[in-house]
Amino acid sequence: MADTAFGHGRTDGIAQVRAAYLDMVRRRRMYGGILLILFAALMTASFGLAQSRNAGGLVDGLPMVLSFPSEVISEAWENRAEVPALIAEHVPSLVETVNIAAVSTLLGALAAAALALLSTRGLARWPALTPLFRRLMDGMRAIPEIVIALMLIYILGGGPVPAVAAIALHTAGALGKLFSEVAENADLKPVEGLTSVGATWGQRMWLGVVPQVAPNWLSYALMRFEINVRASAILGFVGSGGIGYNLKIAMQWGQGRYDEVVAIFLLLFVTIVVIDRLSDHARTRLVKGSFA
Amino acid sequence: MTDALTMPLGDRAAPVLASFARRRLMSFAVPVVILAYLLYAAISFDLLGLAQRARMDNAAILMSDFWRHKTHVTRDNRTGDLAVAVEGEVKGAYPKGRLPDFVTVANGVTTIDLGQGHSVVYDAAGARYHHPDAGTIAIRPDGNRLVLTGPEPRPDWINATGTRVSITTEAGRLAYTRSKVETFRYSPGWPLFFFTPDSPFAFMSWPELGAAALLGERLDPRTPNIAAMARDFWTNPMWRHGDVAWAMFETVLMAFLGTMGAAIIALPLAFVAASNMNPVGPLRFALRRVFDFIRGVDGLIWTIVLARAFGPGPMTGALAILLTDTGSFGKLFSEALENIDEKQVEGVRSTGAGAMQRARFGVIPQVTPVLLSQVLYYLESNTRSATVIGAIVGGGIGLLLTQAIQTQKDWEDVAYYMVLIVLTVIAMDSLSGWLRRKLIKGG
Numbered sequence: 001m002a003d004t005a006f007g008h009g010r011t012d013g014i015a016q017v018r019a020a021y022l023d024m025v026r027r028r029r030m031y032g033g034i035l036l037i038l039f040a041a042l043m044t045a046s047f048g049l050a051q052s053r054n055a056g057g058l059v060d061g062l063p064m065v066l067s068f069p070s071e072v073i074s075e076a077w078e079n080r081a082e083v084p085a086l087i088a089e090h091v092p093s094l095v096e097t098v099n100i101a102a103v104s105t106l107l108g109a110l111a112a113a114a115l116a117l118l119s120t121r122g123l124a125r126w127p128a129l130t131p132l133f134r135r136l137m138d139g140m141r142a143i144p145e146i147v148i149a150l151m152l153i154y155i156l157g158g159g160p161v162p163a164v165a166a167i168a169l170h171t172a173g174a175l176g177k178l179f180s181e182v183a184e185n186a187d188l189k190p191v192e193g194l195t196s197v198g199a200t201w202g203q204r205m206w207l208g209v210v211p212q213v214a215p216n217w218l219s220y221a222l223m224r225f226e227i228n229v230r231a232s233a234i235l236g237f238v239g240s241g242g243i244g245y246n247l248k249i250a251m252q253w254g255q256g257r258y259d260e261v262v263a264i265f266l267l268l269f270v271t272i273v274v275i276d277r278l279s280d281h282a283r284t285r286l287v288k289g290s291f292a
Numbered sequence: 293m294t295d296a297l298t299m300p301l302g303d304r305a306a307p308v309l310a311s312f313a314r315r316r317l318m319s320f321a322v323p324v325v326i327l328a329y330l331l332y333a334a335i336s337f338d339l340l341g342l343a344q345r346a347r348m349d350n351a352a353i354l355m356s357d358f359w360r361h362k363t364h365v366t367r368d369n370r371t372g373d374l375a376v377a378v379e380g381e382v383k384g385a386y387p388k389g390r391l392p393d394f395v396t397v398a399n400g401v402t403t404i405d406l407g408q409g410h411s412v413v414y415d416a417a418g419a420r421y422h423h424p425d426a427g428t429i430a431i432r433p434d435g436n437r438l439v440l441t442g443p444e445p446r447p448d449w450i451n452a453t454g455t456r457v458s459i460t461t462e463a464g465r466l467a468y469t470r471s472k473v474e475t476f477r478y479s480p481g482w483p484l485f486f487f488t489p490d491s492p493f494a495f496m497s498w499p500e501l502g503a504a505a506l507l508g509e510r511l512d513p514r515t516p517n518i519a520a521m522a523r524d525f526w527t528n529p530m531w532r533h534g535d536v537a538w539a540m541f542e543t544v545l546m547a548f549l550g551t552m553g554a555a556i557i558a559l560p561l562a563f564v565a566a567s568n569m570n571p572v573g574p575l576r577f578a579l580r581r582v583f584d585f586i587r588g589v590d591g592l593i594w595t596i597v598l599a600r601a602f603g604p605g606p607m608t609g610a611l612a613i614l615l616t617d618t619g620s621f622g623k624l625f626s627e628a629l630e631n632i633d634e635k636q637v638e639g640v641r642s643t644g645a646g647a648m649q650r651a652r653f654g655v656i657p658q659v660t661p662v663l664l665s666q667v668l669y670y671l672e673s674n675t676r677s678a679t680v681i682g683a684i685v686g687g688g689i690g691l692l693l694t695q696a697i698q699t700q701k702d703w704e705d706v707a708y709y710m711v712l713i714v715l716t717v718i719a720m721d722s723l724s725g726w727l728r729r730k731l732i733k734g735g
Binding site: 039042043046047049050051053054055056057058061062064065067068069096099102103106107138139141142143144145146147150151154155156157159160161164230233234237238244247251265268269272273276 | 326329330333336337338339342345346347348350351354542545546548549552553584587588589590591592593596597598600601602603604605606607608610611676677679680683684687690693694697700706709710713714717718721
């Protein structure tokens with residue numbers, strides 16, 4: 001055996017190493033096993049709790065999962081001739097939903113860019129204030145959109161503006177964090193070069209940092225846009241404008257309007273898939289492709 | 293590049309100059325396009341009309357309710373009974389024989405100090421409002437009519453008809469009708485946050501509470517004071533701390549069950565959908581389209597469909613999160629699996645390991661950090677979405693929040709829930725960050 005070539009002392013050493021290694025593996029496995037058992041116990045307990053606090057149990061509801069969609073689809077199938085017209089009827093609200101998402105992403109991203117630059121080490125305008133801007137972003141991220149939207153609806157009445165404000169606020173917080181992580185990795189040499197020729201802070205950022213980070217920032221903003229289209233549909237359902245609101249009305253009407261429900265479902269589904277695809281494609285190009 | 297070097301200088305410069313020109317054009321065009329789009333959006337969202345429709349008085353109510361409350365001091369003019377209640381609610385009523393500091397009763401005369409030099413006096417003749425600048429405004433009933441004596445010309449904060457007088461100032465509000473006279477006094481803070489007046493601890497100061505908790509005699513012979521305090525706080529009828537805590541817990545429960553369930557379901561599916569794990573192309577393709585479909589249908593629609601089948605509650609919310617995230621996790625996990633280093637798998641294969649063992653010892657250790665960090669990130673963001681999903685399915689803090697907002701008067705409750713949600717989200721954020729660091733570095 002190869003061991004004998006190194007003599008007895010070495011063999012002892014190797015045996016020790018092996019024993020220590022196996023010991024470590026055993027210990028690790030034990031820890032892993034304990035964690036797994038804990039996790040399984042936690043899952044079971046929370047499952048039971050959720051089950052007991054729900055109106056209908058999991059087992060009772062399971063056979064009914066398909067009954068509502070099949071009811072909806074069968075009714076829509078009977079009136080299938082009207083569905084294309086209904087789809088056309090709801091396109092304006094879909095445009096509104098997408099507009100809400102686009103405007104709020106745009107405003108949120110602009111605010112996020114400013115917040116990110118102000119809170120990045122090495123770039124900040126007022127280095128002492130970076131923690132303040134960071135906490136500000138944390139707070140904006142933590143408040144759920146629905147809270148802001150519902151309060152603004154009370155003040156402004158229904159419509160797209162409360163949704164835009166709510167989503168933009170959240171977007172600014174969420175993108176600000178990501179933007180600032182990108183900006184932290186930016187090369188500082190262009191900034192120093194600009195400083196040496198007497199550029200102001202705004203010029204340093206605009207000419208020295210933004211060109212470096214723009215592809216990544218744009219990619220994150222596009223990803224956020226995808227998320228915001230969904231959020232804007234949901235906020236519509238809870239009480240703002242757009243296609244979510246139409247869906248809610250059609251759902252409340254119930255039987256007799258299911259063809260409308262299907263039309264809205266289809267419209268929303270196709271839009272989300274198309275936007276996801278487009279943004280996926282654009283993001284791959286931005287990060288990996290021609291601009292870099 | 294070599295071609296460019298052999299070209300004459302002018303030819304070489306041309307494409308560079310063209311690209312400069314294009315960039316310069318872009319740097320002007322992009323802001324113009326953004327501005328034009330925002331302008332279009334402002335018009336299509338009817339921003340101008342909105343400015344007129346905005347209810348700034350509602351905004352004022354909302355902001356003031358967030359941080360202060362009002363106490364109603366009411367006298368029944370027929371019987372002469374005096375009632376003091378926070379927000380005019382039964383559960384906030386002061387017990388007989390106990391009055392707040394700003395109300396004094398002596399010889400049938402009630403004096404209410406509104407602060408800032410304002411005060412109101414109820415007596416047998418009627419009521420008087422003392423204004424520090426405008427002087428005294430007196431109201432007395434005369435047969436079926438109310439007679440008002442006060443500053444002339446009458447300021448716009450006094451509104452008087454023959455049967456009803458109301459005086460609204462920055463300090464408070466007095467309303468006089470023939471049947472009753474009512475004064476609202478504003479005080480900062482959330483009212484009766486710890487105990488309502490029906491609890492024996494309601495009117496104790498902090499040191500008194502501490503003393504009662506530790507060494508005082510039992511106010512209720514059946515339970516120790518400290519347990520009674522906890523009970524009275526937990527069941528506070530005004531703030532319903534117990535119910536709110538449960539609702540918040542339900543929301544976190546939804547997020548936890550949904551995210552973890554989705555991860556458990558998505559992991560084996562991801563192995564089937566990854567091109568380097570599963571050689572059967574059509575199966576891969578089908579599964580990927582299923583993931584795309586689940587993600588495309590979107591949480592909103594899944595939530596609606598599931599709410600119909602399972603009724604309101606946390607299980608429905610958890611299932612909605614589970615379904616949506618199975619799609620996302622399936623995609624993310626299978627991408628992570630496709631990006632692994634094949635060398636480790638080959639090493640394990642060379643020892644004669646089967647497919648399961650290769651997956652367990654060659655693949656899982658590589659992808660665990662990536663997967664864990666994604667799962668934890670989703671757990672954190674789902675805590676926030678569970679609020680919205682709760683509002684739709686009718687469970688958790690989302691339900692309480694929408695109810696409180698729809699009643700349009702309990703804004704202090706809304707503020708309380710908001711603070712709780714934000715604290716919970718921040719706590720989940722730090723918890724998931726801490727776990728991520730612990731598990732990924734340690735593992």
